[in-house]
Amino acid sequence: SQTIHQWPATLVQPVGSPLSLECTVEGTSNPNLYWYRQAAGRGLQLLFYSVGIGQISSEVPQNLSASRPQDRQFILSSKKLLLSDSGFYLCAWSGGGDGYEQYFGPGTRLTVT
């Protein structure tokens, strides 16, 4: 069966510090991968998606970037965090099969202080 991991689970970082969030998927190959951000009490904002190694599409211009160094690994990064980067970050994958349903990781709660 497929599983998706995210770490860390929680993170408190000062403004201006770098960021690296990691997501890995097991039990499937060539998944579509996604990074979302969810601000407190609000909906999902798609940040990046990837259809293959090294292929990244950005949905929102900002100080975040994403990389996919391996087929089942997706990394979200920033060189300098802003207060507005605080939120709940979710990684998801889809297999492109029947209906393209997504499967989400447990999330990372990021607080920028």
Place this chain on the structure above:
Amino acid sequence: GDSVTQMEGPVTLSEEAFLTINCTYTATGYPSLFWYVQYPGEGLQLLLKATKADDKGSNKGFEATYRKETTSFHLEKGSVQVSDSAVYFCALSGGGGSYIPTFGRGTSLIVHP
């Protein structure tokens, strides 16, 4: 572009009450429709889906029917429990060939004993 509209929350019910959360959509082509559930502090989980008109998705006592004529996918449950308290997201993907999902803003459900 595609869009999903959900009823504003929170929806507050007593245990064993009937639940309806409305969802309507605008999309090109023939998308697949989904309901996801997010429990506090967790990622989203796929609750149910329907891939073509008149399909009924069901899971854990929840049901939703793909109504193409009214472009709706309302979520229903006959008797809610306290454990159903969560945020529910309606979503679509696959319309016009795009696998990138479109999510509604989410509806918070609070069930009191």
